[in-house]
Amino acid sequence: MESIKVGLLGLGVVGGGTWSVLQRNAEEISRRAGRQIEIVHVAVRDVAKARARVGDAVSITNDPTEVVSNPQVDIVVELIGGTTLARELVLAAIGQGKHVVTANKALLATHGTEIFEAASAKGVMVAFEAAVAGGIPIIKAIREGLTANRIEWIAGIINGTTNYILTEMRNRSISFEQALSQAQQLGYAEADPTSDVEGFDAAQKLTLLASMAFGIPVQLSRAYVEGITHVDDQDISIAERLGFRIKLLGITRRRPEGIELRVHPTLVPANSMLANVEDAMNAVLVNGDAVGQTLYYGKGAGEEPTASAVVADLVDVTRLHTADPEHRVPHLAFQPESMVDIPVLPIEDVRCGYYLRMTVNDAPGVLAEVARVLADNEISIGSMIQEPAADGVATLIFMTHLALEKNVLAATKAVEAMPFMRSAVTRLRVESF
Amino acid sequence: MESIKVGLLGLGVVGGGTWSVLQRNAEEISRRAGRQIEIVHVAVRDVAKARARVGDAVSITNDPTEVVSNPQVDIVVELIGGTTLARELVLAAIGQGKHVVTANKALLATHGTEIFEAASAKGVMVAFEAAVAGGIPIIKAIREGLTANRIEWIAGIINGTTNYILTEMRNRSISFEQALSQAQQLGYAEADPTSDVEGFDAAQKLTLLASMAFGIPVQLSRAYVEGITHVDDQDISIAERLGFRIKLLGITRRRPEGIELRVHPTLVPANSMLANVEDAMNAVLVNGDAVGQTLYYGKGAGEEPTASAVVADLVDVTRLHTADPEHRVPHLAFQPESMVDIPVLPIEDVRCGYYLRMTVNDAPGVLAEVARVLADNEISIGSMIQEPAADGVATLIFMTHLALEKNVLAATKAVEAMPFMRSAVTRLRVESF
Numbered sequence: 001m002e003s004i005k006v007g008l009l010g011l012g013v014v015g016g017g018t019w020s021v022l023q024r025n026a027e028e029i030s031r032r033a034g035r036q037i038e039i040v041h042v043a044v045r046d047v048a049k050a051r052a053r054v055g056d057a058v059s060i061t062n063d064p065t066e067v068v069s070n071p072q073v074d075i076v077v078e079l080i081g082g083t084t085l086a087r088e089l090v091l092a093a094i095g096q097g098k099h100v101v102t103a104n105k106a107l108l109a110t111h112g113t114e115i116f117e118a119a120s121a122k123g124v125m126v127a128f129e130a131a132v133a134g135g136i137p138i139i140k141a142i143r144e145g146l147t148a149n150r151i152e153w154i155a156g157i158i159n160g161t162t163n164y165i166l167t168e169m170r171n172r173s174i175s176f177e178q179a180l181s182q183a184q185q186l187g188y189a190e191a192d193p194t195s196d197v198e199g200f201d202a203a204q205k206l207t208l209l210a211s212m213a214f215g216i217p218v219q220l221s222r223a224y225v226e227g228i229t230h231v232d233d234q235d236i237s238i239a240e241r242l243g244f245r246i247k248l249l250g251i252t253r254r255r256p257e258g259i260e261l262r263v264h265p266t267l268v269p270a271n272s273m274l275a276n277v278e279d280a281m282n283a284v285l286v287n288g289d290a291v292g293q294t295l296y297y298g299k300g301a302g303e304e305p306t307a308s309a310v311v312a313d314l315v316d317v318t319r320l321h322t323a324d325p326e327h328r329v330p331h332l333a334f335q336p337e338s339m340v341d342i343p344v345l346p347i348e349d350v351r352c353g354y355y356l357r358m359t360v361n362d363a364p365g366v367l368a369e370v371a372r373v374l375a376d377n378e379i380s381i382g383s384m385i386q387e388p389a390a391d392g393v394a395t396l397i398f399m400t401h402l403a404l405e406k407n408v409l410a411a412t413k414a415v416e417a418m419p420f421m422r423s424a425v426t427r428l429r430v431e432s433f
Numbered sequence: 434m435e436s437i438k439v440g441l442l443g444l445g446v447v448g449g450g451t452w453s454v455l456q457r458n459a460e461e462i463s464r465r466a467g468r469q470i471e472i473v474h475v476a477v478r479d480v481a482k483a484r485a486r487v488g489d490a491v492s493i494t495n496d497p498t499e500v501v502s503n504p505q506v507d508i509v510v511e512l513i514g515g516t517t518l519a520r521e522l523v524l525a526a527i528g529q530g531k532h533v534v535t536a537n538k539a540l541l542a543t544h545g546t547e548i549f550e551a552a553s554a555k556g557v558m559v560a561f562e563a564a565v566a567g568g569i570p571i572i573k574a575i576r577e578g579l580t581a582n583r584i585e586w587i588a589g590i591i592n593g594t595t596n597y598i599l600t601e602m603r604n605r606s607i608s609f610e611q612a613l614s615q616a617q618q619l620g621y622a623e624a625d626p627t628s629d630v631e632g633f634d635a636a637q638k639l640t641l642l643a644s645m646a647f648g649i650p651v652q653l654s655r656a657y658v659e660g661i662t663h664v665d666d667q668d669i670s671i672a673e674r675l676g677f678r679i680k681l682l683g684i685t686r687r688r689p690e691g692i693e694l695r696v697h698p699t700l701v702p703a704n705s706m707l708a709n710v711e712d713a714m715n716a717v718l719v720n721g722d723a724v725g726q727t728l729y730y731g732k733g734a735g736e737e738p739t740a741s742a743v744v745a746d747l748v749d750v751t752r753l754h755t756a757d758p759e760h761r762v763p764h765l766a767f768q769p770e771s772m773v774d775i776p777v778l779p780i781e782d783v784r785c786g787y788y789l790r791m792t793v794n795d796a797p798g799v800l801a802e803v804a805r806v807l808a809d810n811e812i813s814i815g816s817m818i819q820e821p822a823a824d825g826v827a828t829l830i831f832m833t834h835l836a837l838e839k840n841v842l843a844a845t846k847a848v849e850a851m852p853f854m855r856s857a858v859t860r861l862r863v864e865s866f
Contacts, residue, residue: 021581021723031648031771032580034759129578135724137578144577145562145570147465148454148744215464273730276709290454291568291731291741297706298727308724311581323760326467327753338464 003036004318007067007098009089010079011044011053014103014130017307018077019054022314033315043067043080068093075317077310078102087111094118094126099321101313103130103306109204112211112218116331123325127313132205133158133282135305136298137312142212142286143333149288151213153253153260155433158205160280160300161189161196162228162248166265167278170236170245176229188280198227199248199263206250209284210261214254214342215334219261222344226264235357235426238397239267242385244355244430245275251431258343260350267355267430273297274433285433293433348406353382353430356398356412361420362389370396370415377411379403393422399430436469437751440500440531442522443512444477444486447536447563450740451510452487455747466748476500476513501526508750510743511535520544527551527559532754534746536563536739542637545644545651549764556758560746565638566591566715568738569731570745575645575719576766582721584646586686586693588866591638593713593733594629595661595681597621599698600711603669603678609662621713631660632681632696639683642717643694647687647775648767652694655777659697668790668859671830672700675818677788677863678708684864691776693783700788700863706730707866718866726866781839786815786863789831789841791848792855795822799853803829810844812836826855832863 008015022029022037030036043064044050050060061067068076068089076093078100080086086107091114093100100119102108108115108128119126129139133156142151157163161183168179180197183189195201203223211218228248239246244267253260268275273295277283282300287293299305320328330336360366367386374381380401387395400408412425441448455462455470463469476497477483483493494500501509501522509526511533513519519540524547526533533552535541541548541561552559562572566589575584590596594616601612613630616622628634636658644651661681669679677700686693701708706728710716715733720726732738753761763769793799800819807814813834820828833841845858 017723025581025583025723028583028648029580031767032763034763034768135721136727137574140573140578141570144749145573145745146741147462147748148458148741150458150461215461271709273706273709276704276706288568288741290450290458290737290744292738294569294729294731296727296729299725304723305725308579308581308721311723312578315580316577319762320760323756327756327760329752330465330467334464335467 001035003038004321005038005040005072005074006314007041007070007073007076008039008079009043009064009067009077011042011050012079013303014306014310015079016053017303018079018310021304021307021311029311029315033318035318037314037318041067041070041073064089065092068098069096073098074321075099075101075314077314078104081106083107083110090115090126091118094122094124097122097124099124099317100126101310101317102126102128103310105131105201105204105208109207109218109220112208119331120336125317125320125328126331127317129313130306130309132208133284133296134298134300134302135308136282136284136296136300137309138284138296139212141294141296142209143329146286146288146291146294149290152287152289153251154209154213154284154286155249155251155274155431156206156209156284157247157274157277157282158250158284158300159196159202159248160282161193163277163282164188164280165197166228166231166246166248169231169233170240173233173237175233176231197229199225202248202250202263206252206261206263209250210252210259212333213252214259215332215339216259216342217339219344222261224262224264224347228265231265232426235428238357239355240270242399243270244268245270246428247274249431255345257349258345261344262347262350264429267428269432272433348409350405351402353432354400354403354408355428355430356400357426358396358415359422360394360396361422362392362394363420366420367396369418373411373414374398377407379407379411434468436471437754438471438473438505438507439747440474440503440506440509441472441512442476442497442500442510444475444483445512446736447739447743448512449486450736451512451743454737454740454744462744462748466751468751470747470751474500474503474506497522498525501531502529506531507754508532508534508747510747511537514539516540516543523548523559524551527555527557530555530557532557532750533559534743534750535559535561536743538564538634538637538641542640542651542653545641552764553769558750558753558761559764560750562746563739563742565641566717566729567731567733567735568741569715569717569729569733570742571717571729572645574727574729575642576762579719579721579724579727582723585720585722586684587642587646587717587719588682588684588707588864589639589642589717590680590707590710590715591683591717591733592629592635592681593715594622594626596710596715597713598630599661599664599679599681602664602666603673606666606670608666609664630662632658635681635683635696639685639694639696642683643685643692645766646685647692648765648772649692649775650772652777655694657695657697657780661698664698665859668861671790672788673703675832676703677701678703679861680707682707682864688778690782691778694777695780695783697862700861702865705866781842783838784835786865787833787836787841788861788863789833790859791829793827793829794853794855795825795827796853800829802851803848806844806847807831810840812840812844
């Protein structure tokens with residue numbers, strides 16, 4: 001059978017990995033796909049550098065629109081990133097009736113609705129396994145492996161950089177700044193780490209997972225996003241003593257009132273599977289009503305792990321290339337006409353456990369006053385410890401039962417107004433799955 | 434669109450779960466599949482009991498061939514188990530041009546080659562996600578999610594009963610017999626536990642995984658199978674002190690000389706993901722050359738977890754029901770004409786680490802003699818501990834580096850012939866992934 005022809009936009013980390021994997025494993029991949037998958041056209045900034053990498057048999061251009069409009073190309077792989085040019089190119093490829101494979105989570109979390117609608121109208125596929133959790137086939141698991149289930153919630157470590165930083169902070173008792181600087185030296189964090197450490201990258205991925213889990217439109221702007229820049233190594237060690245570890249989790253959950261969609265540092269029990277996901281590894285825990293909890297673990301980034309997902313998508317698209325659209329898996333797991341618009345809840349309406357650390361004057365009656373404020377706000381205390389006082393200052397740590405975020409915010413505000421408080425309340429969320 | 438019609442053979446644990454999940458989640462499942470999946474005909478032993486469960490709208494028979502030959506039925510779900518009648522019914526269904534979904538690992542590990550060939554010839558699908566690791570979509574991950582990879586090895590906890598027993602033996606310091614009896618009382622083990630505790634169930638599943646990972650024929654008879662009946666609680670606690678846990682693993686690995694295919698109790702590092710898979714949970718660790726290690730974790734048995742996999746298969750088959758066979762995923766991951774016949778290695782040619790426990794007379798020169806025998810057989814010692822002697826008897830424990838099984842067998846035989854030995858050598862394999 002004739003080979004399927006691929007046009008590649010970008011030959012950076014993931015593009016280079018995709019090239020390498022397709023070359024090295026060409027024979028195994030063809031034995032699976034039933035035909036050869038061949039990169040025939042590549043768009044890059046530096047043509048000479050690309051020529052050295054891919055040799056003479058492949059056309060190279062610095063104009064990506066040439067690849068998109070090349071009539072020989074069946075599938076366009078978009079690996080240039082960003083949301084402006086990438087959007088134009090992906091829509092242009094769809095317009096030309098080409099299938100698209102992309103690793104671009106920012107693009108899909110922002111313009112997914114438009115892109116998937118255009119693809120459906122044109123009868124082509126947009127595959128994006130590489131956009132979430134790198135090489136872990138989590139999109140396939142949710143879209144195809146768990147179709148029997150009413151999915152109740154997903155909780156994932158879906159950003160390797162922050163997981164590496166939090167792991168180092170705990171293992172070596174160092175500060176966020178120290179761990180970040182080390183991560184940058186090792187190439188785990190970028191020079192501008194904002195997207196990772198502020199949680200934006202995780203929020204983009206979570207938004208896509210939530211859409212596929214619940215059949216709701218992609219709505220990144222409704223996600224609550226809190227990063228790890230404010231995580232204190234002190235809290236990591238207190239959490240440890242309490243039997244918890246702090247992880248940056250993306251959590252989405254179905255509630256009777258709507259969908260929770262939130263990224264934030266979270267205390268999880270130290271003996272749970274998620275707590276034991278270390279270094280730059282990713283893991284996603286999915287709870288379905290029939291299957292219960294399933295977990296998917298692996299490398300969430302890097303040249304070849306991400307390329308593994310891109311190439312798996314190429315194989316899928318190759319198989320279904322000429323198939324009737326009804327034979328294909330819907331882009332967001334549910335048939336487009338069956339999507340529902342369940343509201344995403346504001347963070348104030350979220351329920352979880354809370355870790356509250358307060359630095360107070362070591363004086364009689366302080367604990368009683370704090371406990372009263374919590375009770376007044378319907379916050380039930382699961383456990384409490386008071387650290388030994390030094391220099392007239394004491395530390396109180398409360399672990400609450402499930403509480404409503406808005407009540408915790410009100411209680412925090414009330415406590416912070418009290419004269420015995422020495423600093424703001426440290427508030428972290430707690431989840432025990 | 435018209436509903437797809439399903440005939441169900443068996444309404445026991447998994448059949449009942451399949452019925453329940455399809456009823457309860459009918460709306461979500463149709464929203465994903467694009468059409469309704471409807472059970473129209475059920476074959477059971479006890480028609481009256483089934484009638485009480487499924488109501489009047491479904492035809493019920495105690496003759497399974499009626500379901501198989503019912504022209505209205507598009508997909509036959511085989512959940513009766515066994516390898517004789519089940520084989521006949523599955524082949525008959527295929528002969529009638531019907532797709533098949535089955536959870537029957539024994540059937541496929543024994544007659545898979547015949548069944549998949551018949552299905553390919555007839556252009557129908559045989560889906561079997563439920564046959565391995567229950568609700569975990571591991572077959573989908575290997576067949577579709579990791580197609581970019583040359584898979585190097587798979588190691589899995591794929592039998593929940595034995596994992597529950599080993600977990601209880603460790604947590605409560607009880608014997609195999611005590612833990613088994615408890616597992617039977619709780620319904621985790623059957624009255625005749627042979628298939629589970631002797632490793633046969635795990636070997637069937639591993640055989641299917643190996644076939645899909647390496648593109649080799651299903652060949653259960655070549656698997657090395659050792660169960661957990663001889664695992665001593667003493668070894669569990671010694672392993673614990675050495676930083677290991679004992680798990681029943683199914684391991685298949687590509688070596689230059691051939692494929693390793695083996696089920697046996699195995700020491701794994703206590704901080705590894707597999708070591709932390711507790712109770713009746715399953716997990717499969719897959720190593721691919723591009724993606725590195727990925728792990729899939731969840732419930733490997735039970736009514737609804739297994740039904741989750743059956744129904745996911747029904748959705749897949751529903752989507753591809755009328756598709757050209759080339760659009761479908763090959764049964765064993767590789768195109769039938771691309772399967773290869775790499776030999777399965779005999780256990781003597783396997784390489785791994787070994788844990789060797791010896792009870793010896795507490796006399797001078799014993800350690801020297803044992804060490805010499807190991808060295809003579811090219812077995813390199815990683816670490817060694819000698820337990821304090823009591824009543825003139827000492828215990829020696831060796832942890833070896835990678836060694837060839839046949840050398841370890843020869844060394845064991847030579848040591849056991851020595852006059853200072855008080856009992857046979859306890860030999861367990863060690864893997865650090």
